[in-house]
Amino acid sequence: MSDFLLVDQQGPIVTLTMNQPERRNALTGNTAADEIVAAVSRIDNDRSVRAVILTGAGSVFSAGGNIHEMARQASDAVDPLQIRQDYRAGIQRIPLALFNLEVPVIAAINGPAIGAGLDLACMCDLRIAAEGAKFAESFVKLGIVPGDGGAWLLPRIIGLSRASELLFTGDTFGTREALEWGLVSQVVPADQLLAAAQELAGRMAANPPHAVRMAKRLLREALHVRLDTSLEMAAGFQALAQKTADHREAVAAFVEKRPPVFKG
Numbered sequence: 001m002s003d004f005l006l007v008d009q010q011g012p013i014v015t016l017t018m019n020q021p022e023r024r025n026a027l028t029g030n031t032a033a034d035e036i037v038a039a040v041s042r043i044d045n046d047r048s049v050r051a052v053i054l055t056g057a058g059s060v061f062s063a064g065g066n067i068h069e070m071a072r073q074a075s076d077a078v079d080p081l082q083i084r085q086d087y088r089a090g091i092q093r094i095p096l097a098l099f100n101l102e103v104p105v106i107a108a109i110n111g112p113a114i115g116a117g118l119d120l121a122c123m124c125d126l127r128i129a130a131e132g133a134k135f136a137e138s139f140v141k142l143g144i145v146p147g148d149g150g151a152w153l154l155p156r157i158i159g160l161s162r163a164s165e166l167l168f169t170g171d172t173f174g175t176r177e178a179l180e181w182g183l184v185s186q187v188v189p190a191d192q193l194l195a196a197a198q199e200l201a202g203r204m205a206a207n208p209p210h211a212v213r214m215a216k217r218l219l220r221e222a223l224h225v226r227l228d229t230s231l232e233m234a235a236g237f238q239a240l241a242q243k244t245a246d247h248r249e250a251v252a253a254f255v256e257k258r259p260p261v262f263k264g
Contacts, residue, residue, distance in 0.1 A: 004019060005032070013052070015054075015198075016053065021057045025057070025117070027117070028069045032091075033093050041097070043101065044103065048264075049103055050103065051106070052105045053198065054108065055193070055197070059112075061120075095119075099220060111130065112136075113133065113135050118136060119149060119154070122183075127178075130189070130190040157183060158181045158182055206262070208264065211247075214240070214241060246264065
């Protein structure tokens with residue numbers, strides 16, 4: 001039985017719910033990393049899954065790091081080399097797993113996303129927030145730095161200048177700023193959050209799954225490769241895509257002026 005993550009699949013859409021609201025869905029000092037990485041691995045190998053929603057139980061999306069675990073690591077009893085290894089074997093596995101997952105992931109941010117909680121949302125492809133949600137890249141407030149990839153992720157979503165301001169001040173901000181800066185694409189009433197995420201996931205799942213998976217891979221790789229390399233990858237992916245039954249069906253449906261029927 002899961003200690004941290006609830007996994008629910010309805011058709012081609014999987015919903016992952018962080019389920020330790022009493023601990024504000026903290027990501028350290030528990031089994032969060034193991035369970036998220038294991039769930040992502042299963043999803044990546046399940047061709048029936050076409051979209052994923054990640055959300056939190058209770059009133060908080062995720063408060064990030066467990067403060068008691070931070071206190072333990074700060075004690076003289078813990079060697080800094082062990083802390084380094086704990087990060088590499090723990091929370092740092094999450095961004096790598098989500099980055100390499102070819103299925104689109106929507107963060108349904110139901111409440112505060114603080115520190116590593118904000119970074120977790122940034123590890124997803126898209127973000128939808130409930131009205132009243134709060135955000136902070138608050139590591140400096142605790143005298144630490146983002147140890148989970150936040151300094152790499154956030155500037156790629158909202159730009160270097162804005163990300164610098166948030167990292168260096170640790171300021172908290174709300175959904176108005178999050179929408180204005182492009183951190184989230186939608187802000188909806190709290191009681192409509194999951195419905196909005198499911199509707200968006202359904203629109204993705206309605207498309208040929210191979211095309212969605214390859215499009216996500218192109219987007220991810222484009223973050224760190226040259227244009228000519230990206231073009232080479234696109235040419236290879238396109239050659240594969242144009243030989244699929246779903247592509248033939250899409251072309252035929254367009255010509256025949258009927259809805260396509262994709263089978264994956």
